[in-house]
Amino acid sequence: MNVIRAAIAQWESAADHISGSKPDGQLGAIIEVMLGTSARIGEVLAIRRRDIDITSAIPSIRLAGTIISRNGEQTFRQDHPKTAKSRRVVALPTFTADAVRRRLANAGSMGLDELLFQSRDGTPLATANVRRQLRHVLGGAGIEGVTPHMFRRTVAIAVNANANIELAAELLGHTDTKITVQHYIQRSELVNPATAALLDRAFAKDED
Known part of the structure; x- marks a missing residue:
């Protein structure tokens, strides 16, 4: 797992990115949240500021929604996860709490209903795009076959x-x-x- 973390960190900190904007650190934080909560990728991308308690003695995240991406439709946040049982509050290990704090600090002022992870336009991230980016970053480091679901398993x-x-x-x-x-x-x-x-x-x- 640390090999994957290192590959993402190296990509995010690289000074020169030939195409596209410089990485904003979200991919690494998304992985840390998946590892610290076992959440599905759609659940992680649906986390809002109001779902995060990072100041309590035991930091936690409430998983209460999921991201829906359908062909030909705009990606949106669904206000409930896959099943009723999937709505849960998960205590965060230190590495996840630290990643969330860094993400919040980088994001600056954030409304309660804003998504923790979002596009530069403030819209929800599509799960397929995150999978594609993960595959691209790890493929560049010679790591193949890693999917978001693998972290849950x-x-x-x-x-x-x-x-x-x-x-x-x-x-x-x-x-x-x-x-x-x-x-x-x-x-x-x-x-x-x-x-x-x-x-x-x-x-x-x-x-x-």
């Missing part, structure tokens, strides 16, 4: 490995852990080594 695996599947499902906004297991958690072939100690106790050989 990576978070689910980390939470499951260090806590349990129930917590991973709650963080992802799933109503059923079966969804989490089927689509996000790869079954490990390694059986819990505690079985060895258990069987030693059950079937230990008598000492001669």
